[in-house]
Amino acid sequence: MxxxxxxxxxxxxxxxxxxxxxxxxxxxxxxxxxxxxxxxxxxxxxxxxxxxxxxxxxxxxxxxxxxxxxxxxxxxxxxxxxxxxxxxxxxxxxxxxxxxxxxxxxxxxxxxxxxxxxxxxxxxxxxxxxxxxxxxxxxxDLLAAIGPLDAIKPSAEDVKDIARAGAAADALGRLDVGQGAVSVGGRIVALEGVEGTDGMLQRVADLRAAGRISKRRRGVLVKLCKPQQDLRADLPSIGISTIENASRAGLAGVAIEAGRALILDRPAVISAAREAGIFVCGLDRGLPSWGLE
Amino acid sequence: MxxxxxxxxxxxxxxxxxxxxxxxxxxxxxxxxxxxxxxxxxxxxxxxxxxxxxxxxxxxxxxxxxxxxxxxxxxxxxxxxxxxxxxxxxxxxxxxxxxxxxxxxxxxxxxxxxxxxxxxxxxxxxxxxxxxxxxxxxxxDLLAAIGPLDAIKPSAEDVKDIARAGAAADALGRLDVGQGAVSVGGRIVALEGVEGTDGMLQRVADLRAAGRISKRRRGVLVKLCKPQQDLRADLPSIGISTIENASRAGLAGVAIEAGRALILDRPAVISAAREAGIFVCGLDRGLPSWGLE
Missing domain, CATH: 3.40.50.20 (Rossmann fold)
Structure with missing residues (x-):
């Protein structure tokens, strides 16, 4: 005891x-x-x-x-x-x-x-x-807060991608399929299924390398809680591997739901994001533009 | 001339x-x-x-x-x-x-x-x-008709997977993301993004091999027109490769929207489906249970 x-x-x-x-x-x-x-x-x-x-x-x-x-x-x-x-x-x-x-x-x-x-x-x-x-x-302490985690902030274009990927992740969650979506230049390019976030980001990297996703637009990963999900299990989470894979996929950043998503090993996530030059931010689902404007 | x-x-x-x-x-x-x-x-x-x-x-x-x-x-x-x-x-x-x-x-x-x-x-x-x-x-002649293309029909369990994947494909289409979804045993395991149908089916095959999708449930691919899409472009279509990849992914069959989806090289699709033991059928979106019951 x-x-x-x-x-x-x-x-x-x-x-x-x-x-x-x-x-x-x-x-x-x-x-x-x-x-x-x-x-x-x-x-x-x-x-x-x-x-x-x-x-x-x-x-x-x-x-x-x-x-x-x-x-x-x-x-x-x-x-x-x-x-x-x-x-x-x-x-x-x-x-x-x-x-x-x-x-x-x-x-x-x-x-x-x-x-x-x-x-x-x-x-x-x-x-x-x-x-x-x-x-x-x-x-x-693992819960994400509203706003950027560090100095890098989403650009106006990133905010549009966040809105688009957020709407897709919301629909995906309502279908009880997954929590994550990637938007590049306003276009949803991947939705998360059984393969998980890292699997999806690998796919985005492959599609980017094959020229099937514009190389000139960066894009954003959004992870949201499923609207109906029990908060006692399976909160969306990100960690160093999420940052590294998002960077490999050429994304500008990662946005997650504040208060309902977890950041694992925050200091390491911050330094990985800083090194990769990508933003990490928490979204307020209750506010217009997710609380970003 | x-x-x-x-x-x-x-x-x-x-x-x-x-x-x-x-x-x-x-x-x-x-x-x-x-x-x-x-x-x-x-x-x-x-x-x-x-x-x-x-x-x-x-x-x-x-x-x-x-x-x-x-x-x-x-x-x-x-x-x-x-x-x-x-x-x-x-x-x-x-x-x-x-x-x-x-x-x-x-x-x-x-x-x-x-x-x-x-x-x-x-x-x-x-x-x-x-x-x-x-x-x-x-x-x-390329348009799919309502009902099974050949002798193999969807089972009662397949009809449930069709309803589930159909609802997901419908939501996906409304988001203007893609046209296809795979349900296995009532669970959506993959949604089609930029990778296309064959890419998605390969993913299902990989996830199945890795034990992340039940090997005991077969499952179904559904492809639907996006509700708002212009019918003069990009109708969903299937061909021999769709059948072969669906079979490799362990699926029981493929269902597409009747009158709004294309079957390329129908005789070859029929014989490939027969050889693989999988059904191909056309769905009527306007009817309960997609016109299958």
């Missing part, structure tokens, strides 16, 4: 998917006096988790996750990182309590949109007094 | 972009007694055009196109095939009459959505009594 915990409070668990986010959340939790139990998802988690109590479980192994949450007196669960693979049905191990709702659970897992799956997983975790909480409750 | 032309009627020109469509249109026009002049776009056209009177011009060279249309007494123009590359501004050669509207022409060409660009190009062509006509007016 961590010294910070008292008898009235249980322990925090972090379900860790892929990417860098889970590490930042775990470190932030430790700094806040928590003693997090890491439940790392097999084939998704990217680090060894040395220094943290941890277990590695299959994505569909709800029975094991349920057992761990119970036996460790977990009362709060943070879900972090991407789950790139959906489990195949033979990997899904239901808990006794969820058995009744099979096969609807399996159906949802295999074929629902991301939001549908998240709602179902949250439902499976939230019982016995357990709550699923958002990353931002453990690591609020 | 072709024997079919009379003094009251001018000649037909076919502006030929990339892909197989321009060939089919040219052959169909010849069969209909026309003597088409082929204006093949440099870096886009895929064939030699032997056997047809033809010239190769740059995509942005409106002056040359205008001169050819005038000196050949062209009164009808068909635009066919994809234009993958937008011209860089230094390649744009305006005509005297369009000079006045520069730089708005250049701005549109370099950065407008596809529809905006098409409207502009149509405006540039339609003067001196010339009309831009649709491919379907020259080669009506």
């Amino acid at each position: 961590s010294p910070a915990s008292d008898t009235a409070r249980g322990r925090l668990a972090i379900i860790a998917g892929s990417g860098f986010l889970p590490s930042y959340v775990a470190e932030a939790a430790k700094s806040a006096g928590e003693d997090p139990l890491i439940i790392a998802l097999k084939n998704e988690t990217d680090r060894s988790w040395e220094g943290f109590e941890h277990a590695i479980v299959g994505v569909g192994d709800f029975a094991a996750i349920d057992r761990m949450l119970d036996s460790n007196r977990i009362d709060r669960v943070v879900m972090s990182g991407a789950v790139r693979r959906r489990p195949e049905w033979r990997e899904v191990r239901p808990t006794l309590k969820t058995l009744a709702s099979i096969p609807s659970t399996i159906r949802t897992l295999l074929s629902g949109g991301d939001d549908t799956v998240l709602r179902m997983v949250i439902g499976l975790i939230e019982k016995n007094g357990r709550r699923v909480i958002g990353v931002q409750e453990i690591a609020p | 072709s024997p079919a032309s009379d003094t009251a009627r001018g000649r037909l020109a076919i502006i030929a972009g990339s892909g197989f469509l321009p060939s089919y249109v040219a052959e169909a026009a010849k069969s209909a007694g026309e003597d088409p002049l082929i204006i093949a776009l440099k870096n886009e056209t895929d064939r030699s055009w032997e056997g047809f009177e033809h010239a190769i011009v740059g995509v942005g060279d409106f002056a040359a196109i205008d001169r050819m249309l005038d000196s050949n007494r062209i009164d009808r123009v068909v635009m066919s095939g994809a234009v993958r590359r937008r011209p860089e501004w230094r390649e744009v050669r305006p005509t005297l009459k369009t000079l006045a509207s520069i730089p708005s022409t250049i701005r549109t060409l370099l950065s407008g959505g596809d529809d905006t660009v098409l409207r502009m190009v149509i405006g540039l062509i339609e003067k001196n009594g010339r009309r831009v006509i649709g491919v379907q007016e020259i080669a009506p």
Whole structure:
């Protein structure tokens, strides 16, 4: 038990998917006096988790996750990182309590949109007094603020690309497909699907190299929360790799939703953006022109 | 002059972009007694055009196109095939009459959505009594009809994927981004951007191989006309390569909008689909369940 915990409070668990986010959340939790139990998802988690109590479980192994949450007196669960693979049905191990709702659970897992799956997983975790909480409750410093992150600001042309890509990302989110879109010179050139942001940016770089996207217009990546999404899971996030890939794709900058998107390793993002000469800024969805004018 | 032309009627020109469509249109026009002049776009056209009177011009060279249309007494123009590359501004050669509207022409060409660009190009062509006509007016047999093309029909699960991908393709079209979407097990996994249908299908195949799309659900490609698009240009089309790539991506079938999408080389498409065991069907956008139930 961590010294910070008292008898009235249980322990925090972090379900860790892929990417860098889970590490930042775990470190932030430790700094806040928590003693997090890491439940790392097999084939998704990217680090060894040395220094943290941890277990590695299959994505569909709800029975094991349920057992761990119970036996460790977990009362709060943070879900972090991407789950790139959906489990195949033979990997899904239901808990006794969820058995009744099979096969609807399996159906949802295999074929629902991301939001549908998240709602179902949250439902499976939230019982016995357990709550699923958002990353931002453990690591609020990760949230993007309104406006430019550093000295480089979007130009008037970039603001137009932000509006165009923002409208596309909004529509994409409503369809529960993805969170990101790229506009170059007012033209949407790529929408994010299952391939993820880095995959999409690689595509933009390839299309640019092939002359199918103007080399004279830079363009912008916008990532927004899906309007209907649960803020306790899968907030859009950017990190150094986003900046590096945006730069390789020839973009002028990256814009994300303020208060509802995460910036991982902010100092490194700032220096990578400065080096690449690209802007990073937070958007206020509630304001005209996204709060940029 | 072709024997079919009379003094009251001018000649037909076919502006030929990339892909197989321009060939089919040219052959169909010849069969209909026309003597088409082929204006093949440099870096886009895929064939030699032997056997047809033809010239190769740059995509942005409106002056040359205008001169050819005038000196050949062209009164009808068909635009066919994809234009993958937008011209860089230094390649744009305006005509005297369009000079006045520069730089708005250049701005549109370099950065407008596809529809905006098409409207502009149509405006540039339609003067001196010339009309831009649709491919379907020259080669009506290319249009898809409602229902399955052959014996293989979409399953109940496929019909759900068609509805989901259809809704996504519709939204995508309204955004003037693209015409195609892929749904697998009720989940949208890819939306078509500048990369085109074959590029998107390759991505689906890659994501499937990487385990990021279920291997147990097949899924469907849907291509629709953009709701607001001019039917005289850029109708969605499928051909053998679409079938082959859909099959490689593990899809159960391909659905396109009846009456507003083209099937190139229908006998070859039918036999390729039969060999791959996938369905091809035409959708009626005006009916519930797209006319499939």
